[in-house]
Amino acid sequence: MKKIYSGFQQATNNFSIIFYLVAIIISALLFNDPIIVLTIFISLLLVASFAKKEKSSGYFKFSIIIFVTTMAFNLLVNQRGTNVIFQIPFLKVTTESLMNASILAFSFVNLLLAFYIYDAFTNVKTIFDLMSKGFRSIAIVFILTIKFIPKIIEIFKETGFLYKFRSNDNSGKSKLTSQMDLIEIILNKAMASFMNVSDVLITKGYSNRQKITKRFNGTVSDYILLLTSVLVTIFNFVMLFFKVGKVDLGSANVQMFTDKNIFIVMTINLVMILMPILIGVSQYLWWKWYVSKITASNMPTAKNFR
Known part of the structure; x- marks a missing residue:
């Protein structure tokens, strides 16, 4: 995993990474359809593990606490629905209320994971270099x-x-x-x-x-990451305009179902969020493909992929 992450870092610059980070934060905020939210959660979790920093266990524990707290609070507040799972005095849990609580809980965790990935991929100086102009x-x-x-x-x-x-x-x-x-x-x-x-x-x-204090030289991977992030963000806003991927939270008719549009939104956001892993894997495989040409090299880059 370290070699794959190293490949991603060497193949991209901070400019394209910033656009990618903005794109995943927007994806975590825009949609609340159960299928899309769960897909985004799995994707962000994979990327967060991919970019895992030292002493990050506390962040993931905090995310679990937020998830459980959000679930419990929403189950107490929203008790609508007809399909009762179990009922005790002052509390009725239905499939509809459980769906509402799960969507909100996963949405909060998605936002936390997006912030974690942002914090792992960037630093203060990078932001100022990019925004100084x-x-x-x-x-x-x-x-x-x-x-x-x-x-x-x-x-x-x-x-x-x-x-x-x-x-x-x-x-x-x-x-x-x-x-x-x-x-x-x-x-x-x-x-x-x-x-x-x-x-x-x-x-x-x-x-x-x-002015920007550092010149950013783009690679093919940079342009792919940048273009993908921008196009997917525009696509997400278009889907939001047509109310695709949005459900009426708090209602008693929230259901988990998928259609062609939901599947398209889910797939496109899945690919976009996993771009760092895909780029890292492609770089790693490229170096492995040409391993016979670099086995005698003492360059640091060659050593990392050997």
């Missing part, structure tokens, strides 16, 4: 907004471990009160961290850059 006034806001969720999860993991020792001394507090105190600490630390990042970036002059 015409969008430098919103570059800082863009970075802080997109990286807000990954940063909070990172702070939550670090602070939660330390807070356990502190909470042992507060035996008089309830568990709910302790959790609220922990959330307050995390939010305060997150806001302070983001304000500090913003001040440092402005101090270093990122907000006053007049």
Whole structure:
């Protein structure tokens, strides 16, 4: 997997990757059809595993917590439907309400996975280099907004471990009160961290850059990734205009079914989201195909694919 990821990095530049990341975030936001949402979830999960960073287990655990919490909350709020699965006092779970809850839960997780992939593929300097020419006034806001969720999860993991020792001394507090105190600490630390990042970036002059500081040379893989991301994004908005891939959440008639249009949207978004893996595999196979010509080479690139 590392060799495939290395092939993707060497075959693409930051410019095409940014367009790809925007495209997957838009895909995660636009559709709520059960089939499409589940397809996007599986695709994003594969790419997130492909781009997995060190110490990323906390992010995936947080995503599971969000999924379970969203499911439970929506099952309590929305109890519509006629096909009852089970019923207890004050709670009736139907196939329709379970479908609604599952769609919302997977949609939230899809957005979290898209943010994770964004955070794994980019860094602060890259964003400023790409946006310094015409969008430098919103570059800082863009970075802080997109990286807000990954940063909070990172702070939550670090602070939660330390807070356990502190909470042992507060035996008089309830568990709910302790959790609220922990959330307050995390939010305060997150806001302070983001304000500090913003001040440092402005101090270093990122907000006053007049031109891109690095020239981006495109490859065939870059153009394929860029063109695919742009075309799929346009296609998704067209489908949204015709209300393809949208269901009436909260209603009692949400069903899982597929037709020709749903299948087309599902397939196109699946291919687009998996483009990094497809590019990485193609690069790896290309090097393997010509392995007899590079076995004696000491170039770092040849060593990576040997």
